[in-house]
Structures are given as structure tokens and as C-alpha cells.
Amino acid sequence: MANRLPNYELQHDQQAVPFSLRTMEAIDQVNQGKPDQPHRHFYYTILWSFTATGTHMIDFVDYEIKPDHLFFVSSGQVHQVRTKPDPTGVVLLFTSEFLQMNGIREEFIEQLKIFRSCEENPPLVISEPQKATLHLYVKQMQQAEQLTDYRYEALGAWLKLFLIACNNVCDLDPVNPQQLQAGQTILRSFKQLVESHVTQCHKVGDYAEKLFITPNHLNDVVRSLLGQTAKEYIQRRLTLEAKRRAAFEAATTKELAHNLGFRNPSHFTKFFRAQTGQSLTEFKTKSWKS
Structure with missing residues (x-):
């Protein structure tokens, strides 16, 4: 457990x-x-x-x-x-x-x-x-x-x-001030939406629609400010949520998949392996949990 x-x-x-x-x-x-x-x-x-x-x-x-x-x-x-x-x-x-x-x-x-x-x-x-x-x-x-x-x-x-x-003194991902000013409102709203809806919405288009902008524009903003696409950000946040729930919830793979918005458990396990390089079982048995 x-x-x-x-x-x-x-x-x-x-x-x-x-x-x-x-x-x-x-x-x-x-x-x-x-x-x-x-x-x-x-x-x-x-x-x-x-x-x-x-x-x-x-x-x-x-x-x-x-x-x-x-x-x-x-x-x-x-x-x-x-x-x-x-x-x-x-x-x-x-x-x-x-x-x-x-x-x-x-x-x-x-x-x-x-x-x-x-x-x-x-x-x-x-x-x-x-x-x-x-x-x-x-x-x-x-x-x-x-x-x-x-x-x-x-x-x-x-x-x-x-x-x-x-x-x-931080040199992590320096951001162009003009780009930041132009896209910061969109990026902030996008991040908030991902936090609230990542277990229901997995597609860039879902978030772009909520923000009343095109998926391409959302991708351009996220890439310019974070150095990654909107899809990559959503997938990383979804993977993180999957890790948190897999590590600390007594749920079956089927239950995890359902709770994270995957209709098919096999799609979830394939997604998890593609994102982490390990199976769900391998992740759950990692030594850091002890």
C-alpha cells in the first residue's frame, strides 16, 4: 500500500x-x-x-x-x-x-x-x-x-x-523582458488552468480555447517564456501528478488512469513509460520512498 x-x-x-x-x-x-x-x-x-x-x-x-x-x-x-x-x-x-x-x-x-x-x-x-x-x-x-x-x-x-x-545572480532560463511583458498574462492564466484542469484536459487546444487564443499562439508564448511547448508543459505537469498519486495513493493502475483523465489504462501506462523511462511498478518501488 x-x-x-x-x-x-x-x-x-x-x-x-x-x-x-x-x-x-x-x-x-x-x-x-x-x-x-x-x-x-x-x-x-x-x-x-x-x-x-x-x-x-x-x-x-x-x-x-x-x-x-x-x-x-x-x-x-x-x-x-x-x-x-x-x-x-x-x-x-x-x-x-x-x-x-x-x-x-x-x-x-x-x-x-x-x-x-x-x-x-x-x-x-x-x-x-x-x-x-x-x-x-x-x-x-x-x-x-x-x-x-x-x-x-x-x-x-x-x-x-x-x-x-x-x-x-540566477542564470536559469534568462527571459527577454519584452517577451515576458507581452506574454506574462497568458502564461500565468495558462499555468493556473493547467493546475486546475490537468487531470481532465490533456490537449493544448483545450487550454487555448479557455484562453480565447489559438493553439499556435499559446505555444509561441509558452515556448518563448519557458523554453518548452505548451504540450510539453502539460505533459510534464500530468506526469508529475501521476508520480505524486502513484507514490502516495493506494490506487490501482486502472483507478490512477481514470483519476488522471485517461480512458484506457494501457494509454496511461504507455504515457508514463514514455515520460519517465520506467514502468509504473518500477517507479513505485524506488528506494527514496523508504
């Missing part, structure tokens, strides 16, 4: 909070040195390793953790951190509501190159000068957490500077 996927809300002392800054040392102490289980939470996570080493699994892809590596995990992604003893670093956690309450538009996060909710999530590696700047921002956030008045406003200001600094 598949393990149930834990879903976490952002809390501190069993109280819901919009922002939290924690150290990897404290988290490791609470967990008594044991790695967490694969889980999903509905807030943003930034993990910055100072000396920590190990492995960070994000949506079924393992990335090596090294000193001065930063990882950016979007809301809804499945991840698991496995570090060697005595890790040091910081973890920034914040909700969409925290961004809104501090005047940070949703589009700001979407336009950053560092949060990649349905793509590869390699770590950002920073240099010594960049590290000094980011350390300053973290220190300011730690001090702001102690404030009585305007605490979250100060945290939001320093967080935004931290994100901008990270984005400015």
Missing part, C-alpha cells in the same frame, strides 16, 4: 503564521537527526545550506546539497531533505498571504527565475560577495522577527530584497 503524502501548513508553536525563519540546526535537533519523510506544504520554502551536505529530493528528482547552495521550493511541491549529521543553514518559510499583506504581487514571484513549480529545481550556487549580501538580509530578518511593531512589514521588505538578490 502506498504511503499517505503528508501535507503541512505553516505553523509555529502550533499556531498558524505567515512567515518563519528557522535554522537547519534547530530543525535537525527537533527531528533528532532523522530525515523527514517526503511531504508537501502549501507555502514557499527557501533552504540555504551553510555547511550542510546531503540530498534534496524535489518532485522526485534528487539534487546534491553542498555549502552555499540555495533551494527554492514552491507551494504544492513534494520534497524531502536528507542531510549528514550536524547541518548548518537557514530555512525561510512564507505563505502567499504574507506576500499579499506586504504588497508583494503574485506576479513578482511568478516572474522570478528561482521558483520553478513544474520544472527542474537545481540549486542556486552563490559566490563569496553574494553570500555576504544575503547574510546581511538574513540577519536583518532575524532581528525583525523580534520587533513588536511593524514586524511583518520589515520582514517583507528584507525578504523582497533577498529574493531580488537571488534572482539577479
Whole structure:
């Protein structure tokens, strides 16, 4: 039977909070040195390793953790951190509501190159000068957490500077500003539609119709901004959903196929193998689940 996927809300002392800054040392102490289980939470996570080493699994892809590596995990992604003893670093956690309450538009996060909710999530590696700047921002956030008045406003200001600094040194898929401005509304709406309808709609034409544009125009926008076709984006998101459900739901292949919008289970298994290079059974028995 598949393990149930834990879903976490952002809390501190069993109280819901919009922002939290924690150290990897404290988290490791609470967990008594044991790695967490694969889980999903509905807030943003930034993990910055100072000396920590190990492995960070994000949506079924393992990335090596090294000193001065930063990882950016979007809301809804499945991840698991496995570090060697005595890790040091910081973890920034914040909700969409925290961004809104501090005047940070949703589009700001979407336009950053560092949060990649349905793509590869390699770590950002920073240099010594960049590290000094980011350390300053973290220190300011730690001090702001102690404030009585305007605490979250100060945290939001320093967080935004931290994100901008990270984005400015990120060389993942640089985007032409004019292309971004022209297509960002379409791309944002397309992504939202895929999140809501990927288990029912598998064709580019379905989404283009909802957006009142042609499939060719939708493909041009997605390709220019993401470096992949709309079909490839839909298939990657559908594959990710299939992995999440196969790993954490006790469902048969027939049930999975039906729940993911495939009329024929054989079509689903062929799709899964074509996208992942392995059968559904092989994926379910991967060692990372243990």
C-alpha cells in the first residue's frame, strides 16, 4: 500500500503564521537527526545550506546539497531533505498571504527565475560577495522577527530584497523582458488552468480555447517564456501528478488512469513509460520512498 503524502501548513508553536525563519540546526535537533519523510506544504520554502551536505529530493528528482547552495521550493511541491549529521543553514518559510499583506504581487514571484513549480529545481550556487549580501538580509530578518511593531512589514521588505538578490545572480532560463511583458498574462492564466484542469484536459487546444487564443499562439508564448511547448508543459505537469498519486495513493493502475483523465489504462501506462523511462511498478518501488 502506498504511503499517505503528508501535507503541512505553516505553523509555529502550533499556531498558524505567515512567515518563519528557522535554522537547519534547530530543525535537525527537533527531528533528532532523522530525515523527514517526503511531504508537501502549501507555502514557499527557501533552504540555504551553510555547511550542510546531503540530498534534496524535489518532485522526485534528487539534487546534491553542498555549502552555499540555495533551494527554492514552491507551494504544492513534494520534497524531502536528507542531510549528514550536524547541518548548518537557514530555512525561510512564507505563505502567499504574507506576500499579499506586504504588497508583494503574485506576479513578482511568478516572474522570478528561482521558483520553478513544474520544472527542474537545481540549486542556486552563490559566490563569496553574494553570500555576504544575503547574510546581511538574513540577519536583518532575524532581528525583525523580534520587533513588536511593524514586524511583518520589515520582514517583507528584507525578504523582497533577498529574493531580488537571488534572482539577479540566477542564470536559469534568462527571459527577454519584452517577451515576458507581452506574454506574462497568458502564461500565468495558462499555468493556473493547467493546475486546475490537468487531470481532465490533456490537449493544448483545450487550454487555448479557455484562453480565447489559438493553439499556435499559446505555444509561441509558452515556448518563448519557458523554453518548452505548451504540450510539453502539460505533459510534464500530468506526469508529475501521476508520480505524486502513484507514490502516495493506494490506487490501482486502472483507478490512477481514470483519476488522471485517461480512458484506457494501457494509454496511461504507455504515457508514463514514455515520460519517465520506467514502468509504473518500477517507479513505485524506488528506494527514496523508504
